Amino acid sequence: MNLCDLFQQKKCVLSFEVFPPKKSSGVESIYRTLDELCALKPDFISVTFGAGGTGVKDNLTVELAGAIRARGVEPLAHLTCINSDEETLLGLLDRLEEAGVRNILALRGDRVEGAEEGPYRHANELMERIARRGGFNLVGACYPECHCEAPDPLHDLQNLRRKQEAGATHLITQLFFDNRCFYDFAEKARIAGVHLPIEAGIMPIVNKRQIERIVTLCGASIPPKFARMLSRFEGDPAALRDAGIAYATEQIIDLIGSGVEGIHIYTMNNPAVARRICENIATALDCVNGGGAA
Numbered sequence: 001m002n003l004c005d006l007f008q009q010k011k012c013v014l015s016f017e018v019f020p021p022k023k024s025s026g027v028e029s030i031y032r033t034l035d036e037l038c039a040l041k042p043d044f045i046s047v048t049f050g051a052g053g054t055g056v057k058d059n060l061t062v063e064l065a066g067a068i069r070a071r072g073v074e075p076l077a078h079l080t081c082i083n084s085d086e087e088t089l090l091g092l093l094d095r096l097e098e099a100g101v102r103n104i105l106a107l108r109g110d111r112v113e114g115a116e117e118g119p120y121r122h123a124n125e126l127m128e129r130i131a132r133r134g135g136f137n138l139v140g141a142c143y144p145e146c147h148c149e150a151p152d153p154l155h156d157l158q159n160l161r162r163k164q165e166a167g168a169t170h171l172i173t174q175l176f177f178d179n180r181c182f183y184d185f186a187e188k189a190r191i192a193g194v195h196l197p198i199e200a201g202i203m204p205i206v207n208k209r210q211i212e213r214i215v216t217l218c219g220a221s222i223p224p225k226f227a228r229m230l231s232r233f234e235g236d237p238a239a240l241r242d243a244g245i246a247y248a249t250e251q252i253i254d255l256i257g258s259g260v261e262g263i264h265i266y267t268m269n270n271p272a273v274a275r276r277i278c279e280n281i282a283t284a285l286d287c288v289n290g291g292g293a294a
């Protein structure tokens, strides 16, 4: 299924994200993780290309996307400009097509030290190449708090327009912890002529190790309320996990209540956390989607 049809059918789409395990030891558990995540019946699951700044060349993205499809859920495969020369890209696209994957999140990718400059410098250029080949629905990333390399929010929005012009059919936001950033951004994007559906990317923070990494990688600002929660519970893993789930739940219910077109949960390969959030938001989603829906 083409993901753009989903936004016609549903008021609020629900999706998950997973990343390929780094070590071979994680390979068996990722398939169990997929079993559990697919059982929650999200509208689609995306698979990153590398994880959190690691530029791996062949990293199971195609295999995992195929495994998600085999479990009855629509996959969205991430592809990056970094590490993609023309031949590698076309090879990956053939493999994705063979695996029945029809949707691609085209990204620039995190810069990796020592990586060579490829022929595609920005996400829109990668999108244009994929569109020229044909056969895929394209999705793009966007930044409620502005991309860290953009000179200012206006230029970042202009660059977002290029993704729309290159054929993206919907957008997924970088993670954020303050919904006001999302609402301000969505309003400015509409004024700038971006009319695509925007899914809000939410990451439940459930352990101390994640926090610093996420802030460095994603540049998300930490609201005082969230900072107080983190420092109060950081010594108690169970309390921090429950608080992180409660915080993400509150963000999502507020977004659904405000008419967001989709929620993308960065699951960090943790199905237990995803399940608890799904339970917490089920009635709100059923309410806007007319009940019974996933």
Ligand SMILES: NC(=O)C1=CN([C@@H]2O[C@H](COP(=O)(O)OP(=O)(O)OC[C@H]3O[C@@H](n4cnc5c(N)ncnc54)[C@H](O)[C@@H]3O)[C@@H](O)[C@H]2O)C=CC1
Pocket: 048, 049, 078, 080, 106, 107, 108, 109, 110, 111, 121, 122, 123, 124, 141, 142, 147, 148, 149, 150, 151, 155, 156, 159, 162, 173, 174
């Ligand atoms: N789920 C994921 O895997 C996500 C990954 N990211 C990461 O965020 C980073 C950026 O990715 P994208 O948004 O895809 O990159 P992008 O190429 O769209 O943007 C990167 C920077 O270049 C600027 N830019 C974009 N197009 C331009 C153009 N044509 N000319 C001049 N400047 C342009 C942007 O304003 C931004 O500052 C990557 O590190 C990516 O891996 C971000 C969100 C989600």
Ligand SMILES: Nc1nc(=O)c2c([nH]1)NC[C@@H]1CN(c3ccc(C(=O)N[C@@H](CCC(=O)O)C(=O)O)cc3)CN21
Pocket: 019, 021, 022, 048, 050, 051, 052, 053, 054, 110, 174, 175, 210, 213, 214, 217, 218, 266
């Ligand atoms: N700049 C950027 N790059 C990304 O890859 C990315 C984003 N932003 N924003 C949204 C999600 C969040 N992603 C992430 C974020 C952190 C890790 C991370 O902490 N990875 C650990 C490995 C964890 C493990 O193997 O259990 C690491 O050490 O890199 C992974 C994916 C992928 N996405």
